[in-house]
Amino acid sequence: MSEPCFDVAHLGHLELLTNKPEESLDFFVNVYGLTESGREGDSVYLRAFDDYEFHSLKLTASNTTGMAHVGYRTSSAAALERRVKVIEEMGCGIGWTEGDLGHGRSYRFRSPDGHVFELYYDTKIYEAPDAEKPSLKNIAQRYHGRGVSPRRIDHFNLLASDVSAIRDFMTKALGSRVTEQILLDNGRLGGCWFTVNNKGYDVAFTEDHSGGKGRFHHITYAVDQREDVLRAADIFLENGVFIETGPHKHAIQGTFFLYVYEPAGNRVEVANAGARLVLRPDWEPITWTEGERRKGQAWGLKTIESFHTHGTPPVE
Template sequence: MAQEQIHDVAHLGHVELLTPKPNESLHFFKEILGMEEVARQGQSVYLRGWGDYQLYSLKLTESPQAGLGHIGMRTFSPAALERRALAIEKTGYGIGWAEQGDIDHGLTYRFTDPDGHRMEIYYEAVKYTPPAELRPSLKNQPQKNTARGANIRQLDHLNLLTSNVDADSQFMMEHVGFKMSEQLILDDGKRGAAWLHVTNKSYEIAYTSDKTGAKGRLHHLTFNVESREAVLRAADIFLDNGVYIEFAPSKHAANQTFFVYVYEPGGNRIELCAGGYLIFAPDWEPITWTQAERAKGQAWGNATVPTFHTYGTPAVE
């Protein structure tokens, strides 16, 4: 019988992205992707998609190198926060408590996964209240749909490069509360990739084997849009604005999302996606792909671009 899921973490809340080109990256996220700036603090700018219920979903921070700053996840309650913090502390990967997290949330517990990706969990969070010019007509929508740029709706998921997919995925399942939706098992029996979820989305965090052997790197950060047509429209916007398109629009075999991949000016890989499937079965068994099956490419046979298996941030030789 499958182990019952730990229902303490509610969802992926925000991601801090590091960039050596803060002005250019900010222009990309605001004008090309269409995000709203909500605050600035120190070397960081906080941004949101029109469908995010919290104050922000992206913290963009100036840094010498591109990459991941940290991942923030909201828990279901203060008690859930205490339970997860205690469980994570026992693993030896805890960093500790902070009375004040980023600008939108309070008491925060910080930790890393085994590979060194920095993470935090919190409960207290500021819900977004739009100014008059962004007040929506529909009361059940966080803000007005501005239809600027690619018009991203909200934070969707991220893919982390790791030196040990098994160690990181097991840590997230056993101690944080994620479940596995899909996995790639290599010919040598090792897990080459794992897709994990806490909501009924098929994944919020994916781990992919880092071919360089480096630790703690970012593969990509993803925002969702409303439709496949919106992904295609975004590709045209990227083309017109000189944004490098690494992987033209297609459909993933794993998780079935329709996608386009680009590099933002700081060097981080960004995906826009639509679709995918939802999981309702409480006894879902992970879908397993073989190395030969994944070598066939994406859902319609499109070959995966070579840099997809080698590039990440920060870049390594």
């Protein structure tokens, strides 16, 4: 086993594209329960009440859907330079940007499937306005109780045409560790779960059964307990939000989950996530067989077909 690398501190934010910007914004603010922290151009910056950074979701109006980019914060300025050197040697770099409303300069690069990643260190720490100041000084923003009202961004999932190539990319470019994976009967990797810190995972890549490339599967925000996920199901029901699957418990990672589609069709999850921590420094990946996965989720719920085919943008 190679020495663990902690140059990358944590998942910071996603930029999600929507061709229904007003409807999507209403969903994320009034139903899902995020808070707007800023606007610039065609983008609205959103956050959960205990995200410490300025934003964790950048919602951008577009003629399509899916993920525009994902940002990770490094553990230091020097760590950022070390990662950039490795990425440039890999030949997948795009180049430096001047930054964004929520953070300083960043370095962008592409996964083998074309997903755009960025790394940054200088960031804008959220300062709550008077109406959002918490009573407790150790959280970023007051708990407002609006909609689902998740605590923080937790993880995301991308679809890939070759998960094995992604595994090599993530471990080299970000220094990620593989915590769990699915090995199909034909020898291909069907899915892979990665972490850059001691969480169970911050990103999962699963095989795209549609034949597409570079597509988005879902974004997940964490709530404190399972009861919050059940409450979210009722909130979605009352607001006419399409529930795709759940509430239920995943076999892989043990996450208690609920999946819905926001108005533009991007998949969004609410989860009681983050309870499992990978504290063991010599952790070996847990490998699941195709037969084991065919049994369904932890309590027997079968994985629905759309979970392997629905992604954004849609495949023409």
